[in-house]
Amino acid sequence: MRQINFVRWFYTLSLYLLIPLIILRLLWRGLRAPAYWQRWSERFGFISSLPPHSLWIHAVSMGEVQAAIPLIQTLSNRFPHHPILVTTMTPTGSQRVKAVFAEQVWHVYLPYDLPDAVARFLKRTQPQLLILLETELWPNLLQACQQRLIPVILVNARLSAQSSAKYQRIAGFMRQILTSLVAIAAQTQVDANRFIELGVPATQIQVTGNIKFDSRSPAHYATQAKQLRHQCGNQRVIWIAASTHEGEEKLVLEAFSRLKAEIKALLLILVPRHPERFNRVALLCQQHGYLVSRRSQNQPCTAITDIYLGDTMGELPLLYAASDVAFVGGSLVPIGGHNLLEPAAAGLPIIVGTYVFECEEICRQLLAEQAGQQVHNTEQLVQAAKRYLIDAHLRQQAGEQGRWFVEKNQGALERVLSMIYAYIK
Structure with missing residues (x-):
């Protein structure tokens, strides 16, 4: 008990001493x-x-x-x-x-x-x-x-x-x-x-x-997703890279460049995790020479748009619904991964990176159901995305496996x- 009380005392004292640093971090x-x-x-x-x-x-x-x-x-x-x-x-x-x-x-x-x-x-x-x-x-x-x-x-x-x-x-x-x-x-x-x-x-x-299995997207998202796809060009295939972190956008853009060379009609929807990074990610995409449309600025996604930047909050399920294949971020850098159930519920094949310790069990089960693929570097990311993007039957099959997995666990x-x-x- 004495040791437990010491740990609590040390924890509390440390918090008080850290207040100046916490305030600096907020600033x-x-x-x-x-x-x-x-x-x-x-x-x-x-x-x-x-x-x-x-x-x-x-x-x-x-x-x-x-x-x-x-x-x-x-x-x-x-x-x-x-x-x-x-x-x-x-x-x-x-x-x-x-x-x-x-x-x-x-x-x-x-x-x-x-x-x-x-x-x-x-x-x-x-x-x-x-x-x-x-x-x-x-x-x-x-x-x-x-x-x-x-x-x-x-x-x-x-x-x-x-x-x-x-x-x-x-x-x-x-x-x-x-x-x-x-x-x-x-x-x-x-x-x-x-x-x-x-x-x-x-x-x-x-x-x-x-309880994430029981989340429901608003009914109007389906209609809005169809409208978005129509805007972007009905013949295009759409790869979404969602909840990306610092360092991941660079890897995603490298993969996109290689994929775009082979799949001319490819559109990337890029959704950074944190709003304070939206402007920097937009600039990074433009520096790579891509035509970028920003959702937050109501810039239309047209047939010539290369990257549609999902720089709004709370609309990720809508953007998933408009996409064909999903990469879920926080997994190519040591963050631990993010919600894999949203793209699975939308019927998308899921690609994740090495670092999935925050969602390890869900990831393991989705991979076992053949609802997606895990990759460890840019080369594997390119190959996995290409595999799903060019093979509509495989894409549909993996997506249905993910959707079924969500439904059976509700x-x-x-x-x-x-x-x-x-x-x-």
């Missing part, structure tokens, strides 16, 4: 994304008092918000008299909450995991329940909720092999953190086993599946909701 990020310069008081728990006894959902960034949309909508519809509070850590997550829910939910940034900031936040919100998505485990926040008898449920929980190995080094501390959760809804049995190895009682965990949302309902008064 630096604000140079590219000015939203990081706003609402700093919220990050330290200084918020207006909100309606008490809310159902509180924390989704760190835009990807988690997107996954939580059906969950939030269902809770809002089923419990119309309960305030819904959604917290995020990033401006992109905040923007997505506001775009989807407007005034339907309350939104603020989650404060940093400082005891005084957390206490201030909880005093002004007084939630009756906290629902955490994926692996958002903040020790001081969880301890404060436990002291105030606020039940905390971890849903869509995942634990990579890398994270599990790191947590094992402070196993006693992690056991104390994890046992403060009243329930864990794990994505897979592999995730559940890793939590159990860290000391979570098996009775506290239920394997519910991944139902996680209902299982998660049944766990949550037990804690709502």
Whole structure:
């Protein structure tokens, strides 16, 4: 116990000492994304008092918000008299909450995991329940909720092999953190086993599946996707490179150059992960000599457009629906990969890189279903994309395998909701 208390003390002291660096980081990020310069008081728990006894959902960034949309909508519809509070850590997550829910939910940034900031936040919100998505485990926040008898449920929980190995080094501390959760809804049995190895009682965990399987694109996306394809030229084949990071666009553009030499009608839809990089990626494409149309500026994608830059937020499912083959970024650089289920649900063959530790089980299953291919360098990326782009039958076959895989795994949302309902008064 003494060692556990020391780890918590050291963790908290380190956070306080890092505050100047955290503020400098916000200033630096604000140079590219000015939203990081706003609402700093919220990050330290200084918020207006909100309606008490809310159902509180924390989704760190835009990807988690997107996954939580059906969950939030269902809770809002089923419990119309309960305030819904959604917290995020990033401006992109905040923007997505506001775009989807407007005034339907309350939104603020989650404060940093400082005891005084957390206490201030909880005093002004007084939630009756906290629902955490994926692996958002903040020790001081969880301890404060436990002291105030606020039940905390971890849903869509995942634990990579890398994270599990790191947590094992402070196993006693992690056991104390994890046992403060009243329930864990794990994505897979592999995730559940890793939590159990860290000391979570098996009775506290239920394997519910991944709620991202239950995400639905708006019905009007199908019509908009057809219109976009018509604009770009109905005879063109479209390769989308989605959620790309620093360093990946260069590799994608090298591959595109080689593919374009053989497939004249090829169009690339390029969707960088972070909005602060949109302008730089647009410039990079232009420096390669390509004619670029930017969605954010309502520039039409025509039959002579080389690259359509998807530089808007929240429209990735629409752009997938307009495409033929998908490369999912964050996987050719050591980020760990992103959501593979969106392109699978759209019926696209999926190409991923080496680094998929953030979605390893989903990737393994999709590859086993022959719904895509994993590549390790630019040459393999070219060959995999070419294979799907020129062979319509293979493309359709792989796409249908991915779509079927998504459909057969749906139902996680209902299982998660049944766990949550037990804690709502």
